[in-house]
Amino acid sequence: MKKTRLYAILAVVLTLTLILSACGGAATPAPAPTEAPAAAEPTAAEAPTATPAPAPTDTPAEEAMAEPTEAPTEAPVAEEPVATLKIWADDTRTPILLGLADDFLAEYGVKLEVEDLGVVQDIRSQAIIAIPAGEGPDIFVGVHDWLGALIESGLVAPIDLGDKNDEFVQSALDAFTYTDGQLYGLPYATENLGFFYNTDLVPEPPTTWDEVLEIGRQLQDEGKVQYALAVSTGPLYNALPIQTAFGGYIFGVDDNGAWNPNDVGLDSEGEVSAVAWMTNA
Incomplete structure (x- = not known):
């Protein structure tokens, strides 16, 4: 997803990655490690003369049992x-x-x-x-x-x-396709329209718009509903299912499948029929 x-x-x-890869120079080789200097040979020394050992002193247990501390490690550097x-x-x-x-x-x-x-x-x-x-x-x-x-x-x-x-x-x-046939946006969601009916008043859903109007008018005559049919106000596409059912349309399409602004269907026969049906409803 x-x-x-x-x-x-x-x-x-x-x-961007390809561009940056192309612009970046070759990686600089790391310098060869240098050898550590050899340890110096110990030189002879005169034998030390014996000296009296100092008297033992009491050492706290904590000091005698102290654990060596670990050497701190460097935090990784974020890229x-x-x-x-x-x-x-x-x-x-x-x-x-x-x-x-x-x-x-x-x-x-x-x-x-x-x-x-x-x-x-x-x-x-x-x-x-x-x-x-x-x-x-x-x-x-x-x-x-x-x-x-x-x-x-x-x-x-x-x-x-x-x-x-x-x-x-x-x-x-x-x-998201324009009249030149090219795509200008990446769709991530679409909005769908739905048809709702009250199952208490309409047990079986109608299958045609004529049935919708017939049932709605009957319920209206019985005083059970105020409107035979209600369409959401706002954008014109809320009524688009009714328009297309009658063959109406807003814009036609060209050979590329894009909307054709030169083909406006508001005065087409199907659109006129759809508007007349909604007006009479």
């Missing part, structure tokens, strides 16, 4: 990181990335410098200012619908997943 979330980081890490990756994240992802930092440093020799920018939407506004000034991050957390403005402003670069491409859901990769 950890590797999947950090493939984008790994790609940069590998590049310096070969590179640093500066990452901007929100308050949700920052603790996760910080939790990976030690393992990442130990395995790749790269230090993760993670900065918590709070709300994810604040990252984009700060990136637009900082990146052109050369003060932005190497990697930042963001939403796929930021890509258009960021790419056109030259603030992000494409990435190549290589043989890791098949490890990701294709729809998630498509969301």
